[in-house]
Amino acid sequence: MGNAAYLPYAAVTKDAAERRNWTFYKAIKKERRIVMTKNIPTRDEALALLHEYNESDSLRKHAYSVEGVMRYCARKHGEDEDKWGIIGLVHDLDYERFPDQHCTMTRKILEEHGWPEEYIRAVVSHGWGICSDVKPESVLEKTLFAIDEMTGLITANAMVRPSRSVMDMSVKSVRKKWKTPSFAAGVDRSIIQKGAEMLGVEVGELIEDTINGMREVADEIGLKEDSV
Numbered sequence: 001m002g003n004a005a006y007l008p009y010a011a012v013t014k015d016a017a018e019r020r021n022w023t024f025y026k027a028i029k030k031e032r033r034i035v036m037t038k039n040i041p042t043r044d045e046a047l048a049l050l051h052e053y054n055e056s057d058s059l060r061k062h063a064y065s066v067e068g069v070m071r072y073c074a075r076k077h078g079e080d081e082d083k084w085g086i087i088g089l090v091h092d093l094d095y096e097r098f099p100d101q102h103c104t105m106t107r108k109i110l111e112e113h114g115w116p117e118e119y120i121r122a123v124v125s126h127g128w129g130i131c132s133d134v135k136p137e138s139v140l141e142k143t144l145f146a147i148d149e150m151t152g153l154i155t156a157n158a159m160v161r162p163s164r165s166v167m168d169m170s171v172k173s174v175r176k177k178w179k180t181p182s183f184a185a186g187v188d189r190s191i192i193q194k195g196a197e198m199l200g201v202e203v204g205e206l207i208e209d210t211i212n213g214m215r216e217v218a219d220e221i222g223l224k225e226d227s228v
């Protein structure tokens with residue numbers, strides 16, 4: 001191509017490149033705006049949803065237990081306590097109304113409310129291998145997966161104690177129950193074990209974290225002290 005012909009060609013090309021960049025820039029800006037305006041749910045919004053979809057006292061208390069433990073673990077890892085807690089609070093959102101579509105319906109409900117994908121993915125990953133094929137990847141997701149069942153074991157342990165409380169509960173007493181498969185037989189120890197392996201921690205550490213997290217919400221879950 002001769003010089004004379006080349007210059008206009010270059011000019012056109014440059015112009016096209018600029019236009020392309022501009023379009024690209026606008027697309028990025030639009031994308032950012034969408035992300036920015038995506039709802040970051042507040043605890044109040046999460047609680048309202050929990051109450052809307054769960055009438056059962058035990059399901060609500062389970063949600064508060066998981067929230068408490070997630071908040072405790074978030075602080076331990078230097079992570080976002082609110083985010084971890086909110087995800088814990090709604091993790092079983094659909095269970096009362098749609099037990100046969102557990103996790104699937106929570107995704108649908110949260111999507112309809114404009115929740116960020118990060119929150120939805122984390123919630124759904126707690127059912128990995130049971131009702132979802134989303135594998136826990138982040139520390140948040142692995143923690144939720146591991147402590148969900150553990151809160152059940154600790155609650156069952158509190159109920160058979162004279163105090164009916166988590167306040168005076170030792171790790172040792174839970175360890176004993178852990179090794180007794182007939183105690184709270186519905187608590188799947190293999191899931192907790194898998195969660196501990198994913199996190200690279202001993203089950204004893206999970207027991208301790210779960211007791212500590214549940215102590216922080218002991219009033220709400222009715223496991224503070226036996227006042228009777």
Ligand SMILES: [Fe+2]
Binds near residue numbers: 102
């Ligand atoms: Fe669940």
Ligand SMILES: [Fe+2]
Binds near residue numbers: 062066092148
């Ligand atoms: Fe749960």
